Amino acid sequence: MSDAVARPAAAFQGLRTWWTMLKISLEERLVYRGDFALGTLMRFLPIVTQVFLWTAVFGATSRADIGGYTRNDIVAYYLLTMVTRAFSSMPGLAGGIARSVRDGSVKKFLVQPVDYVSFLLAARVAHKLVYYAVAVLPFAGVFFLCRGYFPPVPDATTIAAFLASLVLSFLLGFFMEATLGMLGFWFMEVSSIVFGYMLVQYLLSGHMFPIDLLAGVPTGVAGVSLADVVRWLPFEYTAYFSSAVWLGKVRGAELVRSLAIEAAWVVVMAVACRIAWRRGTRRYSAFGG
């Protein structure tokens, strides 16, 4: 019963914490004004190279499209991937968790009445909101300049699916990296695990190229391509999927199925993260860090 009374107050408290965190995060970014202005635009530089590379590839091949992508599609794809990555990438999350375990600062979450995972999620949302507020202008500028590469704006359903997939990709990215970080309870140094993860992620998320290009790569099992396997893994939902949805590469029943797979992965990773935290803290308190 006291719980019911405490809830609104706690919620209010929570909001205030969020607001403070948001403000501090924004201030921190504004202080480093050099990075702040350049950083976001610099992120587009690798895409410039990719665009030129693909233009050259299309110039030399007789095909009109590669894996269903015209040259314009490819450019649009890379740009959209930047948007998805802005949602799903979690710089420093896993490393930060592992560090807090290593240096013992995680202890305070065992003592304080705050749930660590929720706290991290809140901090990350604040972080992301700040980033979007800052990045929206350079993003809008780049997209406006490159509007010629994009197909016509898709229908409302596609846009809704696109937005849903972005939110899911944020959650998926968060829980995957948080779970990785929790491995710090078991391993002294998770940076190598994180690196391995990033490697696989880089290749299979579609960050490097559209996953559809893997449709011709055999897996050894007859009739199953690498793209078919990747579809069932969580990685492509952190970069490829949302972009493909916007470009109309995934439609109808396939779209519904893919969204379901993504949602399922979010649930799986959230549960895994919880379990890792429970087991990890139990182990931590048992061994005294």
Added chain:
Amino acid sequence: MNRYVAIFLTFARACLVRDMTFRANFILECVTSLGWMSMNLAFYLLVFTFTPEIGKGTGWSKEPFFAFVATGLIINSIVQAFFMPSAEELTEMVRTGGLDAVLVQPLDAQFLLSMHRVDFSALANGLVGVGLLAWAVPRLDQPPPPVAWLLYPILIVCGVAILYGFVIMLAAATILMGRNQSLYDFWFYITNFSRYPAEIYSGPWGGPLRMLCTFVIPILLVVNVPARVIAQPLTGQTWIGVAAAVIAAAASLVASRIVFQRAIAAYRSASS
């Protein structure tokens, strides 16, 4: 000069001892950088399943292109092994005041700061680069003439010198600004342009970009010139490139020297 070689060898030996103390870590670092590299190679292989060459009529078909990639690996691994770790550590040294200790030693500060750490694991990629080159070169349509073999190592050195100049100038920026967490990011973004043959930068946007990255920030000369010498027929354009690379290397070294001296003069030292 002899003394500097002796000191460098001492540094290198100390770093090797250190690397061998943390052997597991060393091996892991090798494996990771090899992992990234193979990922990129896999991507190129994938690209070549869709096209015979990169850019129509550029001559960068599969084998020459892999010779190009190999050249890039060799140059980058040299920079990553010998100069990058020191430059990265400089950020930390400025923050903690460790730079003070360097400045009181009777030794050229630029030498000490750019060479005191050696990351041997970064050489793993270079070795793969050499292997890749050994695979690609015999498969070229035309074997490289002796003069190409003569020029190749010289141009590699020029490429390294150009990049070294960039590293030093970025490090100098670290000293001036007192902080620079994104040194590595800058590095990544700048060198990113040197990863592919210069020919891909064409068209209304690409042309000016190519000019910019050749003459203003000579990043396109780093890999392109040596790679072209070894993997493509020698033409008049090649020779222009060779001259440009040599000049750019010299300019980069001189500029880095000037910028670094200025930065040291303006160094404030972390407060006690």
Added chain:
Amino acid sequence: MVFLYTRRMHNSDPSAAAAVSDPVIRVEALAKEYRVYDKPEGLAASVRSLFHRTSRVVEAVKGVDLTVGRGEFVALLGPNGAGKTTLLKLLSGIITPSRGTARVLGHVPWERADDFRRRFALVMGQRNQLWWDLPAAESFRLHQEIYRIEPSRFERTRDELVDMLGVRRLILQPVRELSLGERMKLELVAALLHEPEVLFLDEPTIGLDVVAQHTIHEFLRGVQSRRRMTVVLTTHYMKDVAALCERVVVITRGDILYDGSLAEIVDRFTTHKIVTLDLDEVPDQATIERFGFPCECRGPQVIMRIDRNRIAEVLPEILGSAGVRDVSVEDVPLEEIVAELFRSDARDAAASAGAAS
């Protein structure tokens, strides 16, 4: 203690400077200013600072004159932020001054000539200059190369220094496994390998235990007298000063407040002596009042501060009073004198700032 801030106590007037024989360090009107940017608090202010940053100039060292002769052991004292370390950095050429001149061993430090840098050493107590992951012996080797020390000489010096500090077995152990005190000892060895003529020490005993401090004192005294080395040291521990330095330079707010011998500081700035009486029994209030001095009672012990000039006159009287079993007369502790020196200067500054506004 009014006289303290009515007149600055400068001993480093030209005549005193001339008295220093064979000057190794000669500093005139040396000043260092920093421009610091205000980092405003609050979101709106942060946004504003994107376009316009406010800055002000901080004078870390303002026009210092100082001459140090060969073989002197000088302590730089002063509260935190007084400019001691900045002065040390100027003298070792790490930073360039805004104004003024300095010569150390005949060189302008901030030109950083190799010939100059080979002849001095700087040790910073809070920073580690040895290779963290390697045994100190490796760092020593590197020093040998950097300072071009002849191999036979290098080995002789190293063995000598290592034995003086009793750290021979530590030089083959990775530095990260050593305690702070052990590390400091090895830092000192590294700094002295090239037999510098001038040694700058920035808080060399910070955070060390009493035993390690003592060892380092003995060591520094030994090396300094044997090599006739000039040493300038900053510290917050009066033990360092008392054990090592004949000359003391007090710096506050970037300026030299006092320059003279340690004995003189005590002589000049102690107005009182501490007299401790052991009484037969715990005194009552009346007895205490009879002494007529401010005092503190700890059971049968009474501690009084008595004006120095009156000591001779009042002491017999006190001794004559009944029940005094024992008496001791001591100087005010050095810490207290120096703390008072710093404080009085701060009051002085506040007063003059108040007068100015």
